[in-house]
Amino acid sequence: MDEQSFSDNGFSLHVKIFDEPAFREKLPLVDNEVHLYRIFFSRQKQHLGDFIRVLSDDEKIDAARFHFQTDREHFIISHGMLRKVLSQYLDVEPIGLKFSYGVYRKPVLEGTPDGCSLCFNMSHSHDIALFALAWNSRIGVDVEYVHFIPDAEVIAKRFFAPQENIAFSAVPPNKKLEAFYNCWTRKEAFLKAMGDGLSRRLDSFTVSLVPEEPARLLSVEGEPLETSRWHLSAFKPAHQYVGAFAVEGN
Ligand SMILES: CC(C)(COP(=O)(O)OP(=O)(O)OC[C@H]1O[C@@H](n2cnc3c(N)ncnc32)[C@H](O)[C@@H]1OP(=O)(O)O)[C@@H](O)C(=O)NCCC(=O)NCCS
Known part of the structure; x- marks a missing residue:
């Protein structure tokens, strides 16, 4: 795990970057802290069955719509992993999490108006997916494979x-x-x-x-x-990838 602290623009922000979730115990995430997870699809493919098991029926239908197997697998892994990551912070099993969607399809945890409670965002590109989390602060993350x-x-x-x-x-x-x-x-x-x-x-x-x-x-x-x-921050999730996240101050 990599840790970085920022203090600028009136922000005091602590960022923890995890290389794959541990799924062992509930993780503390405090105010003014961002947790970022990086996964490689190629390493997670062997667990595909575990990820399918935690998806909702709607997500399974969405997954089945992909024409290419790789896209379908990436969808299953990223959505399954998102559920498992979020569940580490909440007393809810991955399969029990419910999402709702903003007008422009931004997913949020159901029952929590955007801008409050556990905020998250995910991004995927090529072989990488990133998940960013913060309490009570809107957050956005992006990763791109550099070519x-x-x-x-x-x-x-x-x-x-x-x-x-x-x-x-x-x-x-x-x-x-x-x-x-x-x-x-x-x-x-x-x-x-x-x-x-x-x-x-x-x-x-x-x-x-x-x-x-x-x-x-x-x-x-x-x-x-x-x-x-x-607060806007840039980082290098892996060789040949560029990443950035934006988080709102509270
Ligand atoms: C859809 C969009 C949110 C990002 O798309 P993207 O970069 O192709 O995809 P990413 O992998 O970064 O993010 C996708 C995830 O973000 C989340 N998401 C979807 N809509 C979102 C929205 N309106 N706001 C925030 N997050 C959103 C979902 O979790 C989505 O995952 P899913 O597609 O597996 O369901 C949107 O910003 C878009 O269409 N961008 C177009 C690209 C562009 O022109 N960028 C210009 C930069 S100069």
Whole structure:
């Protein structure tokens, strides 16, 4: 387990990064703390039966809809694992957990309005899934598998905010891909924390992206106080992956 403490922007945040859940005892998660879990799908495939057993009937129906076996297995593993991870913090068996969904499909634990109680979010890319948890603070997480994107500049022009594009243009060619994924994962983490999906314009908020500079939410259009209410953090979940999470201060 890796531990990091941050103290900036009025935040005092303690992050624990777990490499696979232990499932042994109830875990303490205190206010101003974030727990992050990283799993590799390839290592979990052998437990597929265990994950299927904890899914709801609806999740089993959703899993069966996937055309490709790999996608189906990843869905089963990530949703089963999410239940097992959440259950470590609550007096509820994994199969007993009930979810409800926001307008833009952000899942929350049923009976807990978004923004209170045990908040969580998950993300998956290629062989990795991440799960992020915090009490009473909206949270969003994103992971991306880093691979060459031939039209990165075109995508940046289309989706990044003007200030992000200025910063992106100044990044040297050998750092461009890293900068691109920094921006992408940080924007996605913030969007996912807010839960309003792509209803929020991608160029209506700005994040830092320059490699080696800290992750920051720099501006939110029309909401100047938002930047001080959120903590944005970047990390490297594994070789060739970029990750970020955004968590609301309380
Ligand atoms: C759906 C979306 C939430 C993320 O999609 P994604 O990056 O493809 O997927 P991730 O693996 O990171 O996250 C998926 C998980 O987030 C959760 N999720 C779903 N809707 C969500 C929402 N509105 N808010 C937060 N979390 C959500 C679910 O647990 C989902 O898991 P599931 O698909 O297995 O049910 C949404 O932000 C989106 O459509 N993004 C489009 C990508 C884009 O244009 N990004 C621009 C960045 S510059």
